[in-house]
Amino acid sequence: MPHITIKSFDTSSLEKGQYGSTQFLFKANDLTSKDEILGVKVEGESFLLHVKKSANDYLLKYDKVTRPLKVNLLKQAIGDISTALNLEVLHSNITIHTTKAPLANEYEKHIEDFINIDFPFESVAIEVGFGSGKHLLYQAQKNPDRLFIGIEIHTPSAAQVLKQIEILKLKNIWVVNYDARLLLEMMPSNSCHQIFVHFPVPWDKKPNRRVISSSFLEESMRVLEVKGRLELRTDSDKYFWYALETFLGNGVAKTLVEVRKNEALAITSKYEARWIRQEKDIYDVYVTSQENSKERVWDFDFLFKNVSYKKEFLDKITLKPMLFDGFFIHFERLYKINENAILIKLAFGSFDRPEHKYIWIDESEAYYFNSNPVKTVTNYKTHLKIMEYLNV
Numbered sequence: 001m002p003h004i005t006i007k008s009f010d011t012s013s014l015e016k017g018q019y020g021s022t023q024f025l026f027k028a029n030d031l032t033s034k035d036e037i038l039g040v041k042v043e044g045e046s047f048l049l050h051v052k053k054s055a056n057d058y059l060l061k062y063d064k065v066t067r068p069l070k071v072n073l074l075k076q077a078i079g080d081i082s083t084a085l086n087l088e089v090l091h092s093n094i095t096i097h098t099t100k101a102p103l104a105n106e107y108e109k110h111i112e113d114f115i116n117i118d119f120p121f122e123s124v125a126i127e128v129g130f131g132s133g134k135h136l137l138y139q140a141q142k143n144p145d146r147l148f149i150g151i152e153i154h155t156p157s158a159a160q161v162l163k164q165i166e167i168l169k170l171k172n173i174w175v176v177n178y179d180a181r182l183l184l185e186m187m188p189s190n191s192c193h194q195i196f197v198h199f200p201v202p203w204d205k206k207p208n209r210r211v212i213s214s215s216f217l218e219e220s221m222r223v224l225e226v227k228g229r230l231e232l233r234t235d236s237d238k239y240f241w242y243a244l245e246t247f248l249g250n251g252v253a254k255t256l257v258e259v260r261k262n263e264a265l266a267i268t269s270k271y272e273a274r275w276i277r278q279e280k281d282i283y284d285v286y287v288t289s290q291e292n293s294k295e296r297v298w299d300f301d302f303l304f305k306n307v308s309y310k311k312e313f314l315d316k317i318t319l320k321p322m323l324f325d326g327f328f329i330h331f332e333r334l335y336k337i338n339e340n341a342i343l344i345k346l347a348f349g350s351f352d353r354p355e356h357k358y359i360w361i362d363e364s365e366a367y368y369f370n371s372n373p374v375k376t377v378t379n380y381k382t383h384l385k386i387m388e389y390l391n392v
């Protein structure tokens with residue numbers, strides 16, 4: 001990820017305004033260290049940069065929570081700031097490929113785009129964790145009338161597949177760089193023909209990170225049309241049995257579950273090829289939806305009502321995690337923007353699918369910086385608690 005090391009400089013020379021293609025929005029001081037955070041906007045996307053300070057030099061780097069998928073925007077912002085301030089660069093891994101075509105951003109979707117989404121195709125399929133994208137690209141080429149939504153949590157894989165979409169001139173793929181378990185909750189009911197989950201990470205030691213769970217099954221059956229199918233393919237015995245137990249478990253709507261062993265598919269991912277070479281067994285479990293699901297009604301939002309900056313804030317906010325029934329709130333860091341404004345970094349929501357966000361609070365308003373949490377009931381419940389807590 002792009003970063004530069006620069007000779008220490010006086011950050012007060014940074015003033016709100018335009019630096020090349022980068023709009024510099026604000027600077028905030030970390031209240032627990034000497035580090036600083038910079039708010040910037042490039043090509044309509046707002047994100048944060050960190051200034052990590054050591055005795056002789058500073059590291060200017062990206063922020064994990066708000067980073068844009070297009071790495072060039074990050075490089076642009078870091079490059080523009082260092083050029084405008086004439087910073088002495090000691091080390092840099094930044095080269096901006098201006099001659100390269102931009103990413104096929106028409107096909108990159110954000111989680112917020114799925115609020116009241118309309119699909120430009122009659123039929124829709126999802127692939128969860130597409131990795132190198134071989135199967136996703138193959139399916140999209142084979143079914144040009146179907147929209148394929150690829151959801152991948154690993155940013156470089158998502159960016160690679162966006163490039164491939166452009167090279168192959170495909171019009172029927174959307175790429176979402178997000179946790180598929182959360183994105184699924186944003187999908188309309190009965191809207192999907194297939195959901196592929198090929199070779200998910202088994203997470204034997206951290207089962208709460210697994211993609212397959214009873215809530216994932218429930219959401220999949222809601223999102224799938226009648227006769228639509230969730231297709232799991234795995235090389236892990238343990239994961240196969242775990243998934244089967246989950247799919248047949250209590251509380252699951254009416255479904256049809258099928259199991260196959262060592263079935264050859266038309267396309268083999270690099271990952272699968274490795275297991276085949278090792279003569280490992282490969283399992284498919286198909287779960288077919290049998291019932292129409294009710295449409296989900298979202299009648300809540302993530303606005304902050306009656307929250308504004310007050311001096312008492314800094315004393316009140318504890319940096320210890322707070323646990324509640326089914327969710328948590330952890331204010332991780334506080335950044336002071338000026339006498340009347342702060343930025344709070346926090347993790348919150350459900351224990352297995354936490355959200356990571358920043359909240360901006362000044363004397364007149366408060367909002368989630370750069371994007372709202374995903375519209376889940378747990379996130380909403382947590383949001384109400386956060387609001388209660390910040391309403392000093």
Ligand SMILES: C[S@@+](CC[C@H](N)C(=O)[O-])C[C@H]1O[C@@H](n2cnc3c(N)ncnc32)[C@H](O)[C@@H]1O
Pocket residue numbers: 128129130131132151152153154157178179180181197198199200201211269270271272
């Ligand atoms: C073992 S790889 C398999 C990749 C590909 N499906 C294949 O068959 O080659 C698992 C992929 O799932 C992605 N992944 C893991 N958890 C995820 C989640 N919650 N949401 C979306 N993608 C996820 C990982 O980043 C990784 O690319």
